Amino acid sequence: MTAMLHRFSANRADLEDMVQETFVRAWRALPQWRPDKPFLHWLKRIAANIGLEFCRKHQRSPFSRLVQPTDDSHPLDHIASADDVLTASDALASAQFILSHLPPDDRALLTLLHLEQMPLSDIAAHFGWSRVNAKVKAFRARQRLKTILTRHGYTLS
Numbered sequence: 001m002t003a004m005l006h007r008f009s010a011n012r013a014d015l016e017d018m019v020q021e022t023f024v025r026a027w028r029a030l031p032q033w034r035p036d037k038p039f040l041h042w043l044k045r046i047a048a049n050i051g052l053e054f055c056r057k058h059q060r061s062p063f064s065r066l067v068q069p070t071d072d073s074h075p076l077d078h079i080a081s082a083d084d085v086l087t088a089s090d091a092l093a094s095a096q097f098i099l100s101h102l103p104p105d106d107r108a109l110l111t112l113l114h115l116e117q118m119p120l121s122d123i124a125a126h127f128g129w130s131r132v133n134a135k136v137k138a139f140r141a142r143q144r145l146k147t148i149l150t151r152h153g154y155t156l157s
Contacts (some may be wrong), residue, residue: 001019001022001043001044001047002015002019004044004047004048004051004116005018005019005022005047005050005051007051007096007111007115008051008052008054008055009051009054010096014054018047018050018051018054019047021050022043022046022047022050025046025050026042026043026046029046041122044116044118045126048108048112048126049126051108052104052105052108055104055107055108056104095115098145098148098149099111099145101148102141102144102145102148103144105137105141106137106140106141106144106145109123109127109134109137109138109141110138110141110142110145112126113138120134120135120138121134123138
């Protein structure tokens with residue numbers, strides 16, 4: 001769960017606050033948990049809501065501290081190209097930095113779908129959307145992401 005919340009903020013203090021808030025809300029909402037449903041899914045849903053609230057509240061890029069450009073070039077120029085060999089942490093940091101250029105709802109949707117590998121039906125239930133609506137929103141979020149990358153010279157096959 002901490003890894004999921006880390007995607008919303010790389011700042012340790014913010015991360016600790018979000019983890020604490022997750023468990024406080026889970027404790028308060030424990031009577032609402034249905035034993036026939038997976039507990040971890042329920043807890044992750046609470047954590048994802050807290051991460052989204054954090055992003056909306058601060059209206060800033062949650063991963064802006066991961067990559068700090070040192071010159072006058074555009075920040076997306078500092079992302080490693082596909083030809084470079086990346087460690088897993090470098091790849092995750094690059095993905096998070098790229099996602100940080102999207103609106104919070106798009107970022108959350110793509111993070112849950114592709115980085116957390118949450119099923120689309122669970123994401124739809126999480127946001128209160130129909131499955132078809134979630135699919136359309138995911139498509140549009142990917143298109144916005146593609147536009148951002150293309151605008152900065154990255155070619156996608």
